[in-house]
Amino acid sequence: MVQLENVDKVYQTDRIETLALSNVNITIEDGEFVAVMGPSGCGKSTLLNIMGLLDAPSKGQIQFDNNEINGWSDRKLARFRNETVGFIFQSFHLINDLTVFDNVEIPLLYRRMSASERKKRIAEALERVSLISRMKHRPSQLSGGQQQRVAIARAIVGNPKLLLADEPTGNLDSQMGEDIMSILLDLNKNSGASIVMVTHDSRLAENTERVIHLFDGRQVS
Amino acid sequence: MVQLENVDKVYQTDRIETLALSNVNITIEDGEFVAVMGPSGCGKSTLLNIMGLLDAPSKGQIQFDNNEINGWSDRKLARFRNETVGFIFQSFHLINDLTVFDNVEIPLLYRRMSASERKKRIAEALERVSLISRMKHRPSQLSGGQQQRVAIARAIVGNPKLLLADEPTGNLDSQMGEDIMSILLDLNKNSGASIVMVTHDSRLAENTERVIHLFDGRQVS
Numbered sequence: 001m002v003q004l005e006n007v008d009k010v011y012q013t014d015r016i017e018t019l020a021l022s023n024v025n026i027t028i029e030d031g032e033f034v035a036v037m038g039p040s041g042c043g044k045s046t047l048l049n050i051m052g053l054l055d056a057p058s059k060g061q062i063q064f065d066n067n068e069i070n071g072w073s074d075r076k077l078a079r080f081r082n083e084t085v086g087f088i089f090q091s092f093h094l095i096n097d098l099t100v101f102d103n104v105e106i107p108l109l110y111r112r113m114s115a116s117e118r119k120k121r122i123a124e125a126l127e128r129v130s131l132i133s134r135m136k137h138r139p140s141q142l143s144g145g146q147q148q149r150v151a152i153a154r155a156i157v158g159n160p161k162l163l164l165a166d167e168p169t170g171n172l173d174s175q176m177g178e179d180i181m182s183i184l185l186d187l188n189k190n191s192g193a194s195i196v197m198v199t200h201d202s203r204l205a206e207n208t209e210r211v212i213h214l215f216d217g218r219q220v221s
Numbered sequence: 222m223v224q225l226e227n228v229d230k231v232y233q234t235d236r237i238e239t240l241a242l243s244n245v246n247i248t249i250e251d252g253e254f255v256a257v258m259g260p261s262g263c264g265k266s267t268l269l270n271i272m273g274l275l276d277a278p279s280k281g282q283i284q285f286d287n288n289e290i291n292g293w294s295d296r297k298l299a300r301f302r303n304e305t306v307g308f309i310f311q312s313f314h315l316i317n318d319l320t321v322f323d324n325v326e327i328p329l330l331y332r333r334m335s336a337s338e339r340k341k342r343i344a345e346a347l348e349r350v351s352l353i354s355r356m357k358h359r360p361s362q363l364s365g366g367q368q369q370r371v372a373i374a375r376a377i378v379g380n381p382k383l384l385l386a387d388e389p390t391g392n393l394d395s396q397m398g399e400d401i402m403s404i405l406l407d408l409n410k411n412s413g414a415s416i417v418m419v420t421h422d423s424r425l426a427e428n429t430e431r432v433i434h435l436f437d438g439r440q441v442s
């Protein structure tokens with residue numbers, strides 16, 4: 001599904017150079033469910049952004065769904081990403097001027113689909129995260145955990161082949177966290193989605209097939 | 222320290238009326254360390270916003286530090302709040318145009334304090350959350366957990382009498398979460414701060430003196 005080869009990522013800020021990822025070699029197989037763990041600041045979100053083609057590595061190669069994607073235009077990357085990837089961001093990135101419904105609809109606008117089919121899919125996604133009653137709210141009118149659930153609904157509504165989940169239960173109580181975990185497991189087992197989930201919760205990580213540990217930008221164990 | 226009597230909070234959105242808090246009666250004693258738990262959307266952040274004088278109840282009375290604060294002007298409330306309350310927000314609310322240093326400095330600008338004394342206090346606070354190396358970064362150049370730690374540093378730098386912590390470890394690994402818990406316990410035991418901490422983590426709640434459980438805006442058990 002996704003293969004990272006000898007990947008480095010460097011961030012430059014005024015005078016500080018941060019090596020956020022160093023010599024990363026990771027392959028995510030089709031249909032795998034993998035957890036990523038490690039201390040705050042060790043490179044997990046950076047890894048997911050590179051896997052999701054939202055950011056380019058400073059060094060190294062990415063292969064995606066058997067495509068060598070180095071040298072693809074931004075436009076081609078964006079289209080490929082919209083069709084293939086669902087992303088649950090650590091800080092949600094909801095659009096505050098749009099309602100919950102409109103936020104969740106966004107991934108579907110890139111596809112050939114009738115308005116009524118979109119409406120049906122959005123309702124299903126919101127139903128699954130128990131937020132159908134908040135369809136007309138704006139994100140600023142929701143609790144933190146409700147915003148996180150909208151982000152989850154938006155990421156799954158398009159039935160993505162690759163789901164990247166960056167701490168998807170950080171703002172949720174344990175019951176809701178388990179409900180979200182069931183959704184992810186269902187997507188993986190029944191829809192065949194490949195899933196990479198960053199989490200600080202070792203109990204959630206126990207539900208995955210393997211755990212990638214990062215420390216200071218490097219893979220350990 | 223803070224007393225809520227018969228407090229209701231209603232939010233109005235187009236046609237939906239949400240009773241976020243209903244008939245809440247809570248007293249936080251001086252020097253108490255209390256946890257607040259409950260499902261996503263049950264009113265925890267709303268409770269903290271009212272305790273921190275950032276929002277007014279729809280019904281009921283608030284007594285703060287033995288002051289009856291109903292009828293205080295916005296200006297008087299703001300000044301009182303700046304001197305007394307430290308707030309760790311669930312979504313951090315850092316200012317992206319300012320550096321980490323300047324973000325943490327904000328609570329101290331309201332006090333009579335030399336620039337060198339401010340600088341010393343800010344360095345201590347950033348040291349405690351292990352972020353001194355990131356002093357000149359902007360929030361958008363930080364990881365999610367690093368942003369959370371800046372929010373924590375800003376909340377503690379002024380040595381507040383009341384610290385309101387809304388899920389302060391949601392984006393942190395378990396080791397860092399324990400470090401933050403030690404900071405809170407130290408503030409409580411050695412500086413006498415009253416602390417109200419919303420958390421989904423029952424292991425953190427075990428370190429507090431009592432747990433307030435909310436469900437659908439009401440206190441339970």
Ligand SMILES: Nc1ncnc2c1ncn2[C@@H]1O[C@H](COP(=O)(O)OP(=O)(O)OP(=O)(O)O)[C@@H](O)[C@H]1O
Binds near residue numbers: 171264
């Ligand atoms: N500005 C607003 N307008 C309308 N409804 C709101 C607003 N802010 C909060 N609410 C609603 O009030 C209820 C309580 O929200 P609150 O943020 O206090 O929940 P919470 O317990 O902190 O949840 P979480 O654990 O998900 O952070 C939620 O159902 C939410 O949708």
Ligand SMILES: Nc1ncnc2c1ncn2[C@@H]1O[C@H](COP(=O)(O)OP(=O)(O)OP(=O)(O)O)[C@@H](O)[C@H]1O
Binds near residue numbers: 013018041045363366
């Ligand atoms: N735009 C940026 N400019 C400079 N440095 C950055 C930038 N984005 C991230 N970093 C740095 O790169 C490192 C890795 O960041 P990343 O967000 O991947 O960490 P993380 O493992 O997701 O942490 P957390 O668990 O706290 O979310 C951090 O030290 C961070 O400060």
Ligand SMILES: [Mg+2]
Binds near residue numbers: 045046364
């Ligand atoms: Mg992160």
Ligand SMILES: [Mg+2]
Binds near residue numbers: 144145265266311
């Ligand atoms: Mg909340």
